[in-house]
Amino acid sequence: MKEKVIIGLSGGVDSATAVHFLNEAGYEVVGMTLKMLPDKIEAACSAGEGFRVCCSREAVMEARICAMKLGIPHYVVNCSADFQSGIIDYFIREYLDGRTPNPCVFCNQKIKFKFMMEYAEMMGAKYVATGHYADTGYSEKYSRTLVRKPADASRDQSYMLCMLPLEYIEKILLPLGRYTKPETRKIAADLGLIVANKPDSQEICFIPDGDYQTFIRNSSGSAETAMKPGKIVDARGTVLGKHAGIINYTVGQRKGLGLTSKEPLYVVKIDAMKNEVVVGLESEAKISRFTVCGMNWFAGAPPAEDDEYTVKIRYKHRGSVARLKKIGENDFEATLLVPEKGVTPGQILAVYDGDWLLGGAVIK
């Protein structure tokens, strides 16, 4: 009897090609597209020219065509209400609180993998698969299955999986872990998949034009303090200028502050309570010690104080060396061996040992 796998199909080239690898490996593959965008947002996104929306009607049809072409059934599930309350609302709230959220990491945790795991349970499927560029494997050192970086380092999406519940790790299949994006596209083209040359999707699926400020303004109304102009100050409280509403700023940002100064100034803090953007010199912007909370740890024994880990402080971060010291039940103090700019509250810290993904936590 073949093992059953549910694979999430976005309508893109990666997940469609992943179906082929699972077919080849002898699984019984069932395709599933989660419709996450609320109708209103989908309509707004689809109206814009050149926007690619992940779970639009068009993308669902493309997923269907690929599934039929590859000989697997394909089901569509609507979870837009959960996506709105769990992801979009969180995204807006974080910005209003002066933080910089990562919706994809939490979508994987709360929506994408969660729903597919629930369906897998109800449908007797042993595994859930996606087209992420990440790999899984058995780590001798940690005596368990862990996520690890993929063959295509330039596409590494393991960061996006760092907040997945521990019990999911043994149940996920990531067939693209051993392939590069060009290889995937080539195989998709050889298979005659219509999505072989489809452009890559946007970073934030519900804001395809990338203009998150307008999105937040339209979603929450301009009455919010975070939209209102306020002061730009330095660490001593000296007023240096005016800001256009804190949602427009991110910790570590240098450009677009509208300040004149001999040395470059960076956003070092966003104070939502005072409606202030605090700026400082590079030396002030670089920090080594910060707190992370809600540590999600895959690797057994919790991080030891003297161990050194490679950490990523945002998705495209190259990685730095850090130590982690436990300061609360799931809270840790992270110390970067070399201070860095852009340690941004709300973003996710992913913890690695070499290629192995050990866990993740939210930067406080």
Add this chain to the structure above:
Amino acid sequence: MENTRTDSLIYLDNNATTPVLEEAAAALNGALRSTYGNPSSYHRAGMAAGYVIEKARASVARLIGAAAPEIIFTSSGTEANNTAIYGTIGRIMSSGGKSGPANIVTTGVEHHSVSNAVKAVCSGGGISVKRAAISSECKLEPEEFERLIDENTVLVSVMLANNETGAIFPVSEIGGICARRGVLFHVDAVCATGKIRYSVKDINCDLLSISAHKLYGPKGAACLYKKRGVEITPLFRGGHQEANLRAGTENVPAIAGFGAACDYFFNNIESSAAHYLKLKELFSAGIKKALPGATLNCSSGEALPNTVSLTLDFCDIHEVNAFMFNIDLAGVCVSLGAACSSMAKEPSEVLTAMGMSDIRAHSTVRVSFGVQNTEDEVLRAIRIMEEAYGKITRARKLRVQA
């Protein structure tokens, strides 16, 4: 690798559409190959195609007790319903036959091709809609129409049988009321035709819609019965086809198949209905034993012999989905609500109009039997549904424990 085969499936969704009868396929294929002419052409190729259409028209008319000239071929049941609604309202409005406010009387459980057309007609202002209530036992009281129809009523539209529940509505009584009150009466008979015998004379209707693919004919052919003397305006502007009421070259092959399907049911409707009923009773008895939490809807009143509406005791929409996916993976095809709204976020309006809660409406499965189904298929389907249901409840227990 591509897989569009359906021969291993247990297809129990015959209210959504039906497989094509051998007789209908043969007629369709014959027309597709031989009578390729344009029926509007004067020459013999055209004549041959025209003859195919007129034969089919006679067959359709015979099945419903109409005269051939009263049949207008359309492309779909949706087009027939839209022609009935827009055509009558357009006629009344353009002829100035009505001044002042007007209204349409219908029910809350019509197919979207009626309810949305009525909604659109009324959105312009000047026309309002009144809907007769349906009881939770799927009953529609004719007296309700006596009350709702007033001097401003221009059209009454009621379906002969509901596609989601199978409930048969008292259209003859309503037709009598409409005739007495001098109001046009349209009947959507798309779901009922081929399952029960009726005559447009007995119903006393002015307009009635039928679609070929619901009675084992091909997709792409349907018709609107229009009683002699009733005037309507066409939906499309173009050629003179179908007595100037449906412009566009006729779909000759599909219409040929439609006629053949009507011939089949003219001769076999009672035996087909007996076959459906045997399967329905076998299924209803078996499923009640297999899934004790299931409720059979509309099982008391008059209903189509082939339709079972079954509400399962699921906790949320995802359990319902997973159940549907499980039985589909095992080869059983049924519907959630109506086929046209499957996997929709909103629950069936038809079921909620009958007073069902959202989650109960979401959890309602329609099983509809067809001429091709066998007792063995029904028994296998029950077993598959039982297994699928078991998977959902086991997963629920695990979730609750966690």
